[in-house]
Every structure is written in C-alpha cells, then in structure tokens.
Amino acid sequence: QLQLQESGSGLVKPSQTLSLTCAVSGGSISSGGYSWSWIRQPPGKGLEWIGYIYHSGSTYYNPSLKSRVTISVDRSKNQFSLKLSSVTAADTAVYYCFAHPDYWGQGTLVTVSS
C-alpha cells in the first residue's frame, strides 16, 4: 500500500515560486501503474487538477497553469516535485500529491502572501 507525504514551504511571497515535494513509500515511483499527480483545492472550493508525470517521465499539465508549472521525478529519492512560478493570492490552496486513482497525500496548505 502506497503512502504519500507532501513537504515544502507553507508561505510563499507573490511573484515567487512555490515548491513542493511528495515522498512515496510502500512502492517504487519507477514502476508503472500510477500517474504521479498534483491536485489543489482553494479554501472552500473544489478540486483542481494541476498535472501529472508518468514513470516514463512524460508530463501533462492543466492548460490553464501550463506556462507556470513543472513536475519532475527524483527516482533516487523515490519522490516527485511540483514547481509553480509567479504565484499570486489565487494560488493559495491545499496542495495534494496523488497517485491516480487511489492514493492521496494528506495535503499541505500553501498561502501566498507578502
């Protein structure tokens, strides 16, 4: 059974880059079968797909965020990461890492504020 754990800065200044990492345990990120994904949820709102990466390294991003998003994998550490550049207050949300379709991290709140 996979376990996912997000880590990273909980407070980011406007115009800076949000960086989060998801540590995967209970399985190898290099094995097939999962899409390693990032999802976010603004306070009081619904879920928004950010993007995902396959074990092959192929990446797919939400078109609305594509110009600002990078998802990458570090196989040596069995983890994957999210970078979101040029953040604004609208990027304030709980960010979840997610092994589609069935394993979620607990989520981490990221606040964009000066």
Added chain:
Amino acid sequence: SYELTQPPSVSVSPGQTARITCSGDALPKQYAYWYQQKPGQAPVLVIYKDSERPSGIPERFSGSSSGTTVTLTISGVQAEDEADYYCQSADSSGTFWVFGGGTKLTVL
C-alpha cells in the same frame, strides 16, 4: 476547455437512496472516478472505472454510466456518508484530467 457538470447539492433522509450525476461529452470514451471528501480530509476513492468499487468501500456505493452521464448511487444512506463528492475523468484524448465541481451530500 473540457468540463464535468455535477449538481451543487443533494439532500436525502437516512435510509433513502442518493443519486449524484456527472455529465461530460467525453464520458462515453473515458472512465469516471468518484471521490468522497469529508471536511479537513483528503479525498477517498469510492468508485473507479465507472462502476468498480475498491476494497473497503461499503457495498451501498455503486456507479453506473449511460451516454454522457455517470451516476454515483448510495443506497441506504447513512449519516456518515454526508460529504462532498467529486467525479473525475479525462478529455476525449485521455490526456487532460478534470474534476467536476463537486456535490455536497446532506443527510437530513
């Protein structure tokens, strides 16, 4: 951009049947997944590939598909089923994912 449409809210009395719909043009081609989310918690998968139930999910949860609409059915609703429910699928290419806006299930 591709969208999935859910009703904002559904209300039922305990023991009744709740049905939550999700509509999207690509649903005849792409599988749908349903997630339950309770306040302050991460979502939990309750139905995958339109109608499959993961182990550990009560039998009262079921899923079905007809044309451009998928439906999550909760039979014999219990108070503990009160939560937000989200459908998730992909566009016709299978590349870009999307979540429905979510449905708040209230158990009266």
